[in-house]
Amino acid sequence: MEPLSSEGMGEILSPPATTLGFVGWVRRNLFNGIFNSLVTMVVLAVLMAFVPRFIKWALLDGVWYSSGQGCREAGGACWSVVTRNLRFILFGFYPYEQQWRPVLCVGLFMGLFAFSRKPRHWNRRLLYAWGTGLLIMGVLMPGGIFGLDYIEPARWGGICLTLLLSLFGLTAAYPLGVILALGRQSKLPVVKSLSVIYIELIRGVPLISLLFMASVMFPLFLPEGITVNKILRAQAAIILFTAAYIAEVVRGGLQAIPRGQYEAAESLGLDYTLKMRLIILPQALKIVIPPTVSILISAFKDTSLVVIIGLFDLLKTTQVTLANPEWMGFSTEAFSFIAVIYFVGCFSMSNLSRRLEREL
């Protein structure tokens, strides 16, 4: 009997053509099985129905820099509503000729954020850079010194306000949330119950009502003659709200750390602060990076709720633009633009999250 032929004894063969290249990829990923082939066909049909029409509307027939009247005459997307009102949408009532200041601030912020994305850049110098950056922003935005005109915070608006509320909201809510989570685990009954009450109260209330409280009720309790800036009040509401959610996520992380870690830390003679700072929190916070970033992302989006108490964040400036009779009716385009901005923000955060999980 002839031995079963084993083709090519031992030499290196290239794999069968059907598993290689474009054809192979299509087979493996789109048509491996009847069900997947069907799904592929349906998706293709849907795409073919919508994509060409979208491209025609958005790009081919789109109008990029016309008046409102010009938009109405053209049949396609009216991107002019964005381009013509860009500076108002982005910067609100910040004086026109001073808008280089918010531009600089936003640029500075994005630069710092981009650089901070790599954990290997995290060191003392970066901390100083953030400190200096925030100081510069804190001087540039209101002005009033170094010959800069004073711009009262009531006139800050658009993307600056959104970033301001988010940046300070998130950076303040995170440590507060961690402290609350530790408080909830405390052996001291007073600390523990205060933390529990706080967390449960805040989580039982929607952010909108907190914002209303901050803007309407809170001033009633202040002594006569003292007013707290509206932005600051909204900021406080966002911080308090987000912190409660972060606290619960962090608590989950703390519970995931085995008792042995606490005991090993204690048996070296570490006190509570050192034990938490050096052993428990680094591990617990790392475990909860994904849910924490989810909370930060939704907090970032929730800053848009400040429209209802009349702050001019990105959403409000867009609404105001659309209320102008010239641009009435082009909300699709304007809100698409806002959506893209929010998407870029959220996507960079979730990217950061994945990077942190991988590299820490």
Added chain:
Amino acid sequence: MTWENLAFRAWEKESMIRESSATTENRVSTQPIIQIIGLHKWFGEFHVLRNINLTVNKGERIVVCGPSGSGKSTLIRCINRLEDHQRGRIIVDNIELTHDIKKVEKIRAEVGMVFQHFNLFPHLTVLENLTLGPVWVRKIPKAEAEETAMLFLEKVHIAEQARKYPGQLSGGQQQRVAIARSLCMKPKVMLFDEPTSALDPEMVKEVLDVMIELAQDGMTMIVVSHEMGFARSVAHRVLFMDYGQIVEENTPEEFFSNPRHERTKLFLSQILH
């Protein structure tokens, strides 16, 4: 089978370990480092330690054995107050253990503890595990702490792993790192809670060897262990615990060849087969 026979078989079985250790001479002082007087502890309703009295002198090595659940772990965990006690007194290095957390932390710095499951810090490298205590508790400069840490890593025969993370090491290696981590604090007493019982059989010897070397250096040790060969070669006293009490206490020779209580005999027959 007579007790002499049983004991002799255990002797044979563990001869490997015995051979690797030179006879450890008696350097016990009469200075007590740990005094436990009339100790009682309850977990809720459960009376887990019942009237424990024990004095450990400097340089003394004690092996504690007894059936599972008899309170061995609880007893040694009381010594550095990982568990608190409800009645009686514990005095370590002339400081009495009370609710005063500052005093407790001071004692913990002087008392090393090695756990059954190692409990290394997984987010830190081996070297960082070792320098953490000295740097943050003893306030020793980092460079100096690292130098000491490398010495102790060499002592436990594992210096080449200094930059690795605990998760990359075998169980035996991890336990040796855990021992080195405690030693870096230059403790006056070392407590071991079944240090080899979570290890694969082939790794037990490397850890026991390190502990035997430590014994030869004159370290005061309390070891919860069922490694009878180890007990024979290094212990000054063997304690047998059952139902939260110290039932029997004797020199290893007497303890193995001439156990006095029925429960001890039963226990020995079980672990020696």
